[in-house]
Amino acid sequence: MAADPLAGKVALVTGATGVLCSAMVEALLQAGAKVALFNRRSEAGQALAQRLAAQGLDQTLVVTGDVLDRPSLVAAREAVLARWGKLDVLVNGAGGNHPSGTIPTEQMTPETPYEAGFFGLDLDGFDRVLRLNLHGTLLPTQVFAEAMGPGSSVITISSVAATLPLTKVMAYAAGKAGAENVTRFLAVHFAPLGIRVNAVTPGFFLTEQNRFLLLEQDGQTPTARGGKVMAKTPMRRYGRPEELGGAVVFLASDTASFITGISLPVDGGFLAYSGV
Numbered sequence: 324m325a326a327d328p329l330a331g332k333v334a335l336v337t338g339a340t341g342v343l344c345s346a347m348v349e350a351l352l353q354a355g356a357k358v359a360l361f362n363r364r365s366e367a368g369q370a371l372a373q374r375l376a377a378q379g380l381d382q383t384l385v386v387t388g389d390v391l392d393r394p395s396l397v398a399a400r401e402a403v404l405a406r407w408g409k410l411d412v413l414v415n416g417a418g419g420n421h422p423s424g425t426i427p428t429e430q431m432t433p434e435t436p437y438e439a440g441f442f443g444l445d446l447d448g449f450d451r452v453l454r455l456n457l458h459g460t461l462l463p464t465q466v467f468a469e470a471m472g473p474g475s476s477v478i479t480i481s482s483v484a485a486t487l488p489l490t491k492v493m494a495y496a497a498g499k500a501g502a503e504n505v506t507r508f509l510a511v512h513f514a515p516l517g518i519r520v521n522a523v524t525p526g527f528f529l530t531e532q533n534r535f536l537l538l539e540q541d542g543q544t545p546t547a548r549g550g551k552v553m554a555k556t557p558m559r560r561y562g563r564p565e566e567l568g569g570a571v572v573f574l575a576s577d578t579a580s581f582i583t584g585i586s587l588p589v590d591g592g593f594l595a596y597s598g599v
């Protein structure tokens with residue numbers, strides 16, 4: 324790849340202030356892109372922009388909004404066009420799990436209490452997680468891709484749960500599976516427009532949204548679930564946020580000009596390993 328593979332490109336990252344997404348933002352800036360930071364809390368966006376500027380990465384624009392709210396997405400699109408005149412890269416990063424959409428037990432037995440198994444699943448919680456991960460990808464793509472032209476690229480941040488539904492996080496897995504399916508649909512749909520649509524599929528990265536599932540309350544001891552993750556990850560460690568940057572920059576760049584409709588795992592081998 325060239326030294327500045329994204330020189331001259333304008334990107335927008337939803338969920339930009341997240342643990343993983345802020346590392347992707349940094350990678351995009353280092354690759355030469357200008358980057359709009361989109362999330363709900365403006366103070367978090369401003370803080371990220373300031374931290375990056377202190378590192379000499381000052382080509383950012385903070386745009387506040389909700390991935391489930393069309394008017395705020397349209398306002399963000401117009402702000403980017405007013406500032407930089409175009410949009411080349413959309414990273415659908417906003418997403419995640421929530422305890423309200425989680426089933427507490429891994430497998431049901433006749434002894435499983437009603438509330439702890441599938442029958443006790445709270446549909447409002449399920450909807451909340453599904454909407455963030457599926458609609459929260461679809462709606463921004465609908466709004467931002469309208470401003471994108473030939474040579475541009477949409478990248479959705481998925482999860483290994485899209486392919487292998489992880490126990491407990493049913494809504495999250497369903498949402499990411501939907502988002503990957505929409506990725507392939509749009510890759511076909513947009514091909515004549517020259518807009519490529521791909522996904523990056525992180526494996527396990529220890530962050531706030533999954534810490535309660537992977538570590539005990541002392542923050543150190545792996546839960547039984549954390550131990551299982553390690554056992555099924557051939558590289559035997561969690562990913563580091565900065566290890567996602569290369570995949571995102573690659574798919575955003577013209578180096579990937581004939582690549583559309585793929586999901587690129589960054590997972591230490593998790594999806595390649597049956598566990599046996």
Ligand SMILES: NC(=O)c1ccc[n+]([C@@H]2O[C@H](COP(=O)([O-])OP(=O)(O)OC[C@H]3O[C@@H](n4cnc5c(N)ncnc54)[C@H](OP(=O)(O)O)[C@@H]3O)[C@@H](O)[C@H]2O)c1
Nearest residue numbers: 338340341342343344362363364389390418419525528530
């Ligand atoms: N962590 C992992 O191990 C892991 C593994 C696989 C996949 N992923 C996926 O990777 C992506 C990035 O994860 P992350 O760890 O960076 O997330 P994170 O640290 O949980 O941060 C979430 C980000 O999304 C924003 N956000 C949440 N809801 C939003 C909404 N409705 N509209 C706009 N912005 C919203 C948050 O900011 P505001 O609250 O200010 O809006 C924040 O910037 C997610 O899609 C996640 O599912 C993570």
